[in-house]
Amino acid sequence: VQLQASGGGLVQAGGSLRLSCAVSGHTFITYRMGWFRQAPGKEREFVATITWSGGNTDYGEFVKGRFTISRDKAKNTQYLQMNSLKPEDTAVYYCAARATTTYSTMAYVTGRSPDQYNYWGQGTQVTVSS
Secondary structure, eight states, rough: OOEEEEEEEEEETTOOOOEEEEESSSSSSSEEEEEEEEEESSEEEEEEETTTOOEEEEEOTTTTTTTEEETTTTTTTEEEEESOOOOGOOOOEEEEEEEEEOOOOOOOSSSSSSGGGGGGOEEEEEEEEO
């Protein structure tokens, strides 16, 4: 299973970016996907998560209605629409998946912690200039 993140770049404060994360390879069940970010010298921070089946979402407190996570099950892709970007949003953004590749089940989790995911993308840089 591989996750390929894309869509990062340089944007001015107040601008928008849309990140994508495509999942390739065989997954038996995908339970949820999420986005985390990590700025230099800081710990990895929860951004958003979505349950793959029901599309239930949750966001980090700092998002405050600016970001929207979504998924396209047919394309096996999740998205993060980021609006009203601020310089403090500058970070490497990582996509993650909680999935199984065999006939097995995984316990329910909130999706807010990095250790709840077992597959990770390579990260995409988002830089917001003031």
